[in-house]
Amino acid sequence: DSGVTQTPKHLITATGQRVTLRCSPRSGDLSVYWYQQSLDQGLQFLIQYYNGEERAKGNILERFSAQQFPDLHSELNLSSLELGDSALYFCASSPARGNTIYFGEGSWLTVV
């Protein structure tokens, strides 16, 4: 158990819908990262927050947004969902730069 908790573990939704994925980082970790893993794109970095502020942005679509709250948990919002958004979404956390980054078990999203 990495200590990073993600909910829900699985969800199935229809095209055009919106979903929110939730992440609780390891106790004390200030950085939260979101990654998307799909068969064709592999593991892609989406976005990083550090202590509530956006630190780095990757290949995150405009339909996607994220935030980190004062209690350090984070949410990834995916809207206007398309079939191609079906993937495993990972949250990860670390205390600071240069440290091990720990991943959660992921949230499986299936868009039908």
Next chain:
Amino acid sequence: SQQGEEDPQALSIQEGENATMNCSYKTSINNLQWYRQNSGRGLVHLILIRSNEREKHSGRLRVTLDTSKKSSSLLITASRAADTASYFCATDSVHAAGNKLTFGGGTRVLVKP
């Protein structure tokens, strides 16, 4: 874009044999981390090696780093069926904002009993 590229893409060995996989990357790094992923599951952290380190060990795992060649290797000794998984290298680039990791495509390892 993928910073790290693993080689081989797939590896099949017998239980008890050693498994070696390589990772090449393109830019200067702060550190390189290896992860294991069982099918459809989460990423389990294995080892972090910093740019000023050349070798690290953890149990049956040995990681080397050659920054002059921009490459790393992961050796699993005396493999077990439970080692069957995909293995990924990930780099923390000195040029990247934040400290995001950029992952390679992974090596799928099958350990046959």
